[in-house]
Amino acid sequence: xxxxxxxxxxxxxxxxxxxxxxxxxxxxxxxxxxxxxxxxxxxxxxxxxxxxxxxxxxxxxxxxxxxxxxxxxxxxxxxxxxxxxxxxxxxxxxxxxxxxxxxxxxxxxxxxxxxxxxxxxxxxxxxxxxxxxxxxxxxxxxxxxxxxxxxxxxxxxxxxxxxxxxxxxxxxxxxxxxxxxxxxxxxxxxxxxxxxxxxxxxxxxxxxxxxxxxxxxxxxxxxxxxxxxxxxxxxxxxxxxxx
Amino acid sequence: xxxxxxxxxxxxxxxxxxxxxxxxxxxxxxxxxxxxxxxxxxxxxxxxxxxxxxxxxxxxxxxxxxxxxxxxxxxxxxxxxxxxxxxxxxxxxxxxxxxxxxxxxxxxxxxxxxxxxxxxxxxxxxxxxxxxxxxxxxxxxxxxxxxxxxxxxxxxxxxxxxxxxxxxxxxxxxxxxxxxxxxxxxxxxxxxxxxxxxxxxxxxxxxxxxxxxxxxxxxxxxxxxxxxxxxxxxxxxxxxxxx
Numbered sequence: 001x002x003x004x005x006x007x008x009x010x011x012x013x014x015x016x017x018x019x020x021x022x023x024x025x026x027x028x029x030x031x032x033x034x035x036x037x038x039x040x041x042x043x044x045x046x047x048x049x050x051x052x053x054x055x056x057x058x059x060x061x062x063x064x065x066x067x068x069x070x071x072x073x074x075x076x077x078x079x080x081x082x083x084x085x086x087x088x089x090x091x092x093x094x095x096x097x098x099x100x101x102x103x104x105x106x107x108x109x110x111x112x113x114x115x116x117x118x119x120x121x122x123x124x125x126x127x128x129x130x131x132x133x134x135x136x137x138x139x140x141x142x143x144x145x146x147x148x149x150x151x152x153x154x155x156x157x158x159x160x161x162x163x164x165x166x167x168x169x170x171x172x173x174x175x176x177x178x179x180x181x182x183x184x185x186x187x188x189x190x191x192x193x194x195x196x197x198x199x200x201x202x203x204x205x206x207x208x209x210x211x212x213x214x215x216x217x218x219x220x221x222x223x224x225x226x227x228x229x230x231x232x233x234x235x236x237x238x239x240x241x242x243x
Numbered sequence: 244x245x246x247x248x249x250x251x252x253x254x255x256x257x258x259x260x261x262x263x264x265x266x267x268x269x270x271x272x273x274x275x276x277x278x279x280x281x282x283x284x285x286x287x288x289x290x291x292x293x294x295x296x297x298x299x300x301x302x303x304x305x306x307x308x309x310x311x312x313x314x315x316x317x318x319x320x321x322x323x324x325x326x327x328x329x330x331x332x333x334x335x336x337x338x339x340x341x342x343x344x345x346x347x348x349x350x351x352x353x354x355x356x357x358x359x360x361x362x363x364x365x366x367x368x369x370x371x372x373x374x375x376x377x378x379x380x381x382x383x384x385x386x387x388x389x390x391x392x393x394x395x396x397x398x399x400x401x402x403x404x405x406x407x408x409x410x411x412x413x414x415x416x417x418x419x420x421x422x423x424x425x426x427x428x429x430x431x432x433x434x435x436x437x438x439x440x441x442x443x444x445x446x447x448x449x450x451x452x453x454x455x456x457x458x459x460x461x462x463x464x465x466x467x468x469x470x471x472x473x474x475x476x477x478x479x480x481x482x483x484x485x486x
Contacts, residue, residue: 110353114468114470114471117464117467117468117471118467118468118471120462120463120464121461121462121463121464121467122461122462123462123463125463143468145464145466145468147464150463150464182482216478217481217482217485218364218365219363219364219365219366219481220363220364220366220368220393221360221363221364221388221390221393223388224360224361224364224474225357225360225361225386225388225470225474227357227468227470227471228357228360228361228470228471228474231467231468231471231474231475232474232475232478235459235475238460238462239425239460242460
């Protein structure tokens with residue numbers, strides 16, 4: 001296949017462009033990654049199905065198609081495209097790791113991406129999202145820095161999870177709690193950390209089902225960025241269990 | 244002043260719109276904040292100079308101007324404006340607190356905003372930026388959640404800072420270091436944490452001047468988001484000195 005795809009009406013291009021929308025990502029169980037780093041991570045992880053590239057491709061890949069600038073412009077979701085985009089299979093592993101993060105209505109893609117990256121860093125190998133931004137949103141993928149390929153990403157109701165997994169010790173951040181992170185007993189085999197919406201926190205329904213509520217002590221602010229709060233908690237648990 | 248400003252040629256509007264650009268923010272020592280929460284924080288902190296609002300203003304303020312929808316659209320920098328924008332004086336306090344954060348070429352506005360928020364939360368009351376995104380960029384302000392009014396924000400060369408402030412014990416993140424955060428002696432009165440660029444880290448020139456290099460231990464990733472890394476370090480220092 002040495003021909004360059006120049007037509008926006010090309011079927012491969014039309015199908016790939018559709019994956020910018022969550023609806024089609026769900027329908028086809030596919031998603032896009034952009035840039036050398038992420039395409040490489042997808043390749044290594046075994047999820048890469050197709051590549052579209054602008055100039056040259058510096059590694060062999062069967063299903064790679066050179067495209068014109070106008071086609072790349074149609075495919076890209078960033079202002080300064082790197083000229084390489086991959087179509088990937090959604091990872092289908094549904095493993096529940098011993099340490100998990102549960103997201104209740106988290107809406108900022110950058111926050112979710114950052115949390116996935118921190119989760120991979122500190123051994124929280126499953127993330128359950130309820131009513132939150134799509135894991136395969138372009139900004140989530142970008143800010144995860146490839147960690148989406150290292151963590152099980154599951155969409156599920158948190159209430160259902162709680163009823164079906166009573167062996168997990170659950171913790172939830174709650175600005176009104178008097179208990180502090182540093183005083184928590186975190187020595188459990190199976191542990192779940194619930195994080196809530198950027199503006200309104202964790203829903204009452206979920207909060208009522210969680211035995212351990214706590215806050216992170218602060219001096220001069222009312223709340224933290226949810227990506228920061230979650231990461232500080234994960235590091236604390238990782239640190240205590242690792243040494 | 245009961246008249247609604249409807250003209251984009253109105254001088255007040257033209258001057259305010261200019262503040263979307265860093266050049267004019269620097270020239271006039273003014274910047275814009277948007278939305279009820281941030282306007283309120285600016286008012287409380289004593290930096291609010293002018294308000295432009297769409298419908299009603301639910302508190303008394305001398306220098307408030309009602310504007311038409313088209314004028315608000317011209318002023319706003321977000322997709323879903325809340326209908327209230329304030330012009331603020333840049334805080335001019337140049338206090339060096341005992342605990343400070345130094346940013347070496349940090350480029351993502353969301354990362355800087357998050358770091359300002361965490362710094363206010365954990366008592367790092369001065370942030371020095373070198374070759375980084377403008378503190379008064381709209382996205383920085385928004386993600387700081389008002390913390391820009393609580394922390395001294397200073398633009399300065401980090402190399403100059405190091406030569407002029409030898410009483411500060413400086414620490415820098417370095418992925419190649421063998422020393423870990425948890426093993427650091429952090430018990431100093433004056434402490435500075437240096438954080439680097441999202442892609443390339445801290446510049447060699449700065450790194451060579453810093454006595455204490457360390458990494459944050461990770462399991463399954465090569466690096467962390469810089470906002471997360473900085474926040475985890477600040478919390479660690481806050482926690483150890485607070486109790």
